[in-house]
Structures are given as structure tokens and as C-alpha cells.
Amino acid sequence: MKRLIASNSFVFSISLILIFICGGNNAFLLAQKKRDPGIQTTQVTENFYKVYVHNFVNMLVFNGPEGAMLVDTGYEPLDLSEAELKKIGVDKIKFIINTHAHGDHVEGNALFGQDAAIISSQQCRDNLLEEADFPKSGLPNLTFSDSLSIHFNDEEIKLYFMPGHSNNDVVVHFTKADIVFLGDFGFYENGATWPGISGNVYDIEKSIVRMTNLFSDNALIIHGHTSRYTMADLKLHAEMVKEAIMLVSPLIKQGLNLEQIITRNPLKKSSFSMVREFSDKWIWNMLRDRRH
Numbered sequence: 001m002k003r004l005i006a007s008n009s010f011v012f013s014i015s016l017i018l019i020f021i022c023g024g025n026n027a028f029l030l031a032q033k034k035r036d037p038g039i040q041t042t043q044v045t046e047n048f049y050k051v052y053v054h055n056f057v058n059m060l061v062f063n064g065p066e067g068a069m070l071v072d073t074g075y076e077p078l079d080l081s082e083a084e085l086k087k088i089g090v091d092k093i094k095f096i097i098n099t100h101a102h103g104d105h106v107e108g109n110a111l112f113g114q115d116a117a118i119i120s121s122q123q124c125r126d127n128l129l130e131e132a133d134f135p136k137s138g139l140p141n142l143t144f145s146d147s148l149s150i151h152f153n154d155e156e157i158k159l160y161f162m163p164g165h166s167n168n169d170v171v172v173h174f175t176k177a178d179i180v181f182l183g184d185f186g187f188y189e190n191g192a193t194w195p196g197i198s199g200n201v202y203d204i205e206k207s208i209v210r211m212t213n214l215f216s217d218n219a220l221i222i223h224g225h226t227s228r229y230t231m232a233d234l235k236l237h238a239e240m241v242k243e244a245i246m247l248v249s250p251l252i253k254q255g256l257n258l259e260q261i262i263t264r265n266p267l268k269k270s271s272f273s274m275v276r277e278f279s280d281k282w283i284w285n286m287l288r289d290r291r292h
């Protein structure tokens, strides 16, 4: 657990990059497209494969007699190909689920979703529609506002709209296998140290509380980027967010502006080095989205 709150220059520099990718908009991804390609496929259980592409993004493949489901699709130029998917037995992709509208999770939609239903939150589709260069054939064609169940390959897959990392996140629970695909929630070993440009502190707290009520401590968590993530990590993230809100809210309520709050630096009391280190950004985010 210590690694999650440790800070060093390596984590710091990588974090700065990822903040813009995962917390920014798709334009920031362009700079990242020169990353070394690479695919690592790991069998999670009998029908589930975690596919790590671009040395950066996790996708999940759920395959069975009725066809395959992909959770997220990576970014262009795509590392993953249909030929590569065939190696793990994928014949026909029936469903694609997008966890959110950031480019590293949706840019493969047009290629892999040719004959599939592409599912996302309504907000995710709305965001993608605003991107002039996003291909129409990759747009989600099945959307929902709160939750959705899919019965497929003898699984019940539950999708929940849980904004926080962005304004359009979906968390996916494979209920029988007890696998949760988390998308980009939470902090992780080489990234997100603050809620990001598109993130919302208050939504993060709300969504994680909902997750802890819905998912067991033993659920197998697959994160959008990191190699290993647990419910305990998620709960720690919720504590971090809760504490930050508690420390900053009184000053927001007093009507102080960004500069005044930064000068007082209430987050120096945070138990989390990530919050202390990026305190200005945390305060900026909370002030922007204030709900008090």
C-alpha cells in the first residue's frame, strides 16, 4: 500500500503525463501516440482475458459460445488487431463497452465495433458527438443513464453510471465471475495523482461509496491502466478524497477565492503525499465544482 502514497521524481514525471491523458481531453493523447507498442495478454479466468496495449491501457475480453465482449478499445494507432484477438479464440465481437470517452478507451471502437453493439453512458456518447473527428461508426449506439444489465455467455453483466474520473464513467461488474472493470477511477502506481481536468472530487467520493455498497471486498478489480488494483486501494482513494474535501470545504464556505485558499494551504495537513504535492490542483478542482 505504501507505494500508493509514496512520491518520487519518477512517479511525479510520469504522473504529469498521465494527468493530461486520463484527466484531459483527447487532444492530449496525440503527444502520447509515439509510445512503444506492445501487447500483453493475460488469462484472468476461463473466459476472461486482460489485454494490455501500448504499454499503457488495459482492455478486457470476455469470450464465450455466444461471442465476445470487449471492455474499452485502446487508442489509435491501435496495437491490437482482429488477428491478435483470434489468437485467444475471439471470433465475433458482439458487444463493446466504453468506460468513458477519453481517447485511450474509445479510439478502437470503429475497428472492433463494426458488427457489435457499442454501449456507453449517454453522457459518453454526448461527449464523443462533440468531437468533430471521432468517426460516426465508432459512436456508442446503445446508451443508458443509471444502470443496465446484459445477459450474455451465461453471465449477468451489470453496468453502472458512476462519474468521477470524468463526467461519463461506467463501471462494469461481471456478477458471476465477480470481476469489476473499474476504468480509470482511483490513483495508481504510475498515474493519476489528482482528479484531473475532467474529474470531479465530489462525484469520485459519491461513486466510490456506491461501489463499496455494490461490490464485495473480494471482487477482482481490473483497472484501466494499472497492473494490480484492489477494493482496498479504492477505499483508500475514497479516504483521500473525503479528507481533502473536509480540509478545503470550510474555506470554500467562507467565500475565499482560489488564491486565498492556496495561500492558506489547508491540504498541507493531508495524510496523503499525493494530495500535499498537488494541493493547488486539488483546490482548483474543488472550487470549480463546489457543492457547499
Ligand SMILES: [Zn+2]
Binding pocket: 021, 022, 102, 104, 105, 184, 224, 225
Ligand atoms: Zn485512461
